[in-house]
Amino acid sequence: MSINQGGLLPLEDIKSNKYILSQIKNILEIFGLGLATPFKDIPEEALDYIYHGCNKEFNKDLKYAGISKKIKINFDGLIPFMEELIEERESYEAILLERHFTTEETCPECKGARLQPSSLSFKIDGKNIAEVNGLSLSDLKEWLADVKDKFSEKNSIIAHEILKEIETRLQFLLDVGLDYLSLSRSSKTLSGGESQRIRLATQIGSQLVNVLYILDEPSIGLHQRDNERLINSLKNLRDIGNSVLVVEHDKDMIMEADEVLDIGPRAGKFGGEILWQGKPKDLLNADTITGRLYYRKKKNCHSGSKKRRKWEKYRPKRCYRKQS
Numbered sequence: 122m123s124i125n126q127g128g129l130l131p132l133e134d135i136k137s138n139k140y141i142l143s144q145i146k147n148i149l150e151i152f153g154l155g156l157a158t159p160f161k162d163i164p165e166e167a168l169d170y171i172y173h174g175c176n177k178e179f180n181k182d183l184k185y186a187g188i189s190k191k192i193k194i195n196f197d198g199l200i201p202f203m204e205e206l207i208e209e210r211e212s213y214e215a216i217l218l219e220r221h222f223t224t225e226e227t228c229p230e231c232k233g234a235r236l237q238p239s240s241l242s243f244k245i246d247g248k249n250i251a252e253v254n255g256l257s258l259s260d261l262k263e264w265l266a267d268v269k270d271k272f273s274e275k276n277s278i279i280a281h282e283i284l285k286e287i288e289t290r291l292q293f294l295l296d297v298g299l300d301y302l303s304l305s306r307s308s309k310t311l312s313g314g315e316s317q318r319i320r321l322a323t324q325i326g327s328q329l330v331n332v333l334y335i336l337d338e339p340s341i342g343l344h345q346r347d348n349e350r351l352i353n354s355l356k357n358l359r360d361i362g363n364s365v366l367v368v369e370h371d372k373d374m375i376m377e378a379d380e381v382l383d384i385g386p387r388a389g390k391f392g393g394e395i396l397w398q399g400k401p402k403d404l405l406n407a408d409t410i411t412g413r414l415y416y417r418k419k420k421n422c423h424s425g426s427k428k429r430r431k432w433e434k435y436r437p438k439r440c441y442r443k444q445s
Contacts, residue, residue, distance in 0.1 A: 123157045178193045314342055314343075324358070348374070352377050383397040
């Protein structure tokens, strides 16, 4: 099997990167080989250049032409390229490479804490920093409340402002429904909605004003109780002097908006039109699919009807906007 036939697996995930392929082709040309050469026939030296890079200029004799050709290789190597791409994680190619060519293992020395033994030896109320990071945010809040009373008078004075800041930032995360997460949770394991709500909590904590926030269905996956807390957080952003634009399908979120825009009539290229705009309470009288689905009790809208399923299929998106 040759490289052209898929003999170098990482290239299958980065096919669109012509630079990598051209560099590998130049390296093989130095040895009188090509991309169609069977992989087993490629010498170790050439593979080392491909894997780990090469920064040299070579003279290649073209025996049929009777001349020599200069080939300049300026390539860091396929492995360093993959490592950099995976670390930056800014493209779909990086996600594919990480999925296919990396594994996660727990360090036998730190047991996954990623800290030196000297750092883990310091404990507060019997817990080191790794154990505290492993608590869910709701449990962390309770632990912080309990640990306050266990400090000496001197340490209480030192810890007061620190704990106050931690509790404030922690509450922002709890308010957007992230009480089940822990501080040790890897960011790459977060869903899109979770990442969006973390950024939202950061913005709430920054107390910026005169900012336009745009969110895409932040309520996905939330329990009803947490949904109410998320709505209150969005209202808080509005109340301090910002505008919040939310694309949503959740009825409760829509009903709490200051202004509703019903966009449709269908998805993608079949939509994009503002079908209706007004206050949430007036959506009851809107002659749109959204109005009929949510608020009208017609015979053809009851659960299980063919017409209802057809409307669900083409249900338009709604924009939820809060204005200061």
